[in-house]
Amino acid sequence: MAGVWTVALMALTACGGGGGGSGGGLFPPIGFPPPAGATHRLDVAITGGGRVASQPAGIDCADSCGADFAAGTQVTLTASPAAGQVLGGWSGACSGNASVCTVRMDSALAVTATFVAAPPVLGWGDALTLSAGGASQPKVAVDSQGRALLVWRQLEAGQSIDRLWGSLYRPGDGWSAPQRLEANSGSVRDIRVAIDKNSGRAVVAWTQLSSPGAYDMWALQVDPATGWGAPALLETGAGTVGFASTGIDANGNALAVWSQIGPATRFSIYANRYTPSGGWGTAELIETDEVSGVVNGDPAVVVAGSGEALAVWKRSTGISSSLWTNSANAGGTWGAAAELVPDAGTSQSIGAHDLAIDAGGNALLAWGQADLPGGGNPWESAVWFKRFSGGAWQGGTARVGAPFLSTQAFLSTPVLRVNAAGAAVVSWGRQDNALMAATAAPGAAFGADTVVRAAASQALTSLPGLGVDDASNAMAAWTQAPGDLYTSRYTLAEGWGAQALQESSDEAANTPDVGMNELGNAVLAWQQFEPSAGTRIFVRHYASGR
Template structure:
């Protein structure tokens, strides 16, 4: 009887402990945790639309690793993103024969699906004739401004003489009507064209006889009034003939022209003149170089000096000059505040053989690259190589370097283009035993020159006269004419920094006759314009194609 109260005491203690949270059923018991208080993070889809896709092969990437092949007009990445996650969509690979740009492609997920990324793919359209004259037309040149306006100029025979003609392209409207832009009754030839600034104003220059001498003349175009009613004389020196002007713009209202003059086939000079918006051409031209060519082959005199400018008033002129033994490449630099440097600088291998066909291009920071062909003078294995030299505002010219290493045959007629970041592409013609082919090499400031590569694969006939242009994203288009066994056609190839060169495609019209001498230029939006002349079975026409 005395032992009965013990169970009651034990029960009381147990209830007390339970009330105080003791035992296994309190806050430390995870077996009853409510998992709905930490739900999984919500995710959203990432996508957009594609415009202009006409060929297969488009591949997009998000954040550099999530890859998506696109074949239609819209896309959605397979991998969703969490709220607050960043995205950056890029074109990993463009479609064949196309280039693509992105819009609205970077951002942060903000609690909803993203479907407004835009991919714009550009392609070659149908070419068209852009002149309406009766006589044969040759030697077209083209320039574009930042808004996509283009002007083409060329020389055309009217039954009596050659005159300078022009036509203008306006986005949304197309090509206008061709018209003559020079005055006088003597033959004019070798036109060049460039835009002055972002207002749409442009200047064309050419060589023209006055009955006694060949002179350099110019005309000005403005969007409101068109071409001036008469051309003006750019140089005033009547001692000898002036030939082959070249022209460039610094983007700040200045135009610089350069040409060469021969006096009695004994003395050659390189001359220049400057145009300023508001005041016109300077009263007198300036001689950059003068040299004796009486002991050299006058047919090899320094035709076509070249000139280039950046957007900050820096200018470089280069030319081929005979020193009594061989032909060299010389250069002079200029700024509008300090004038032209003196003396001219030798920029090529002084111990090698003849150097010829120089070209020059600037990037957006005052850096420039010159390219040319040069006889390597290496005993029995004599051939022309492609050489290059770089210029920086702080260091001046560097040391020339060979940028191709194929010893099968001569290489020549190089062209060079730079984007705003200093990346460059050079193209040239090279004999590889059977045909002339088109080769290219790329340059970056970080790594220098890469290895030259073949950018056309058609062995039916020779490929010649390459030209190159780059846009602001480092994309490039090369054009050239190539024989297919029956005619010369116009071919083009596209380049992207990530994928390199595509395969070449034909961009000209029909098979009536040869298509020759293409030129190409980009606008700031990534559209390009190509022009050339083409035989239609009756005469040579000027034709154009748009890459847009």
């Protein structure tokens, strides 16, 4: 009987039980749809950063989820990586690494989408134009997440008046539409920017001819969450403002320091402090050197993450000069001003200076200086430096590299940058049109100066833009006649690399600035002339691969 039953079952299966196409036998006919209402479960698991969505709808998640689909349904799954991620591959009922996978729901299925970190991108992006014509003097800053702010002067249409304009960059979103940042009368002159790289909070300070016959001191805050803040007038003095500097701490407290003609009818050094809870305070004098004929100017200020501040400025008598300093505690209370680098008389000339600070509140001061040993030519021109650590200036000064010998005392303003750990890079131009640089490990003296751009007949036409990352890699940018923009990168292993041309225009580029974060990702900004529009602001992004 067993053999009979086997034959009977085979026959029933083959003919559908003899009942024609309606499938009325013991078993469903092969190739016919399953019973109406049958469903199967599709479960999706996700590792890494990204989302998976389905069509038909039912699945859309960034973690793990599932849905029931009618039996026989073709379900298309689409994987969308989060920023900085790529799809590493599918597993389970899907395979490969294409962004789309289709499965047929003939049974319960499970799928896993694995997202992994995107491979690092290295090098320069394309140049972008950010401004209308008539723009100049860009200033850029970049935070630890790669967010950037860029400000510049912009001529108002039909007038010879410079306004303050800006744009914000967000990774994944690009640059915001440029906008005017103030509504004052009169031209903007000097612009300064400071950023707390960890939080992205920043301060922009500028001088503007907003009072009859006198420049005023203005500032605004920048918050990565809310964007541009409202402009604030920092002083109410009748005298004109000279040059300024600004800094910001980890809590968003900011400080501006500037020179201004005060009641003594001479340039004096003033400061004003901003707190997120109280806004800007009242301008105060931070030195009392009220001597007729003496000018205090060119202030530089830095602010530690914990809020302490340090200022340095130049005191000039008309025939000689010295560097002076003052400091403020985290609450904004200033001490007494004191001479830092004394005037050595007619055998010495102190030039311009720059000031930078690390995450621990240790600072470096660099300045140009020309000495006339023995009172006769040639001058010995060099960059010098002095350290501030442990809450005090350290004794003595030291020279950066060998002096440049010339019958004329000439060095450009040194540009100084330090990273969070205190590693430093300083760069300057010489009279022979060489661009020089030197580096220093945290707490150490600068090494030998290095030629970044050799002496040449083509003149240097800008100060260097400069940045340094947490691995002590650095970048310098400069323009040279007849108006070309170049960069060079520095690594600890290889030193300064070859010069790289950053634009291909036949028209003049100028005023480059570099913003770099601790990962070495940078934004290069500059102004460039276009015959049809005038000078416009351009940017290029550099990706470090980190």
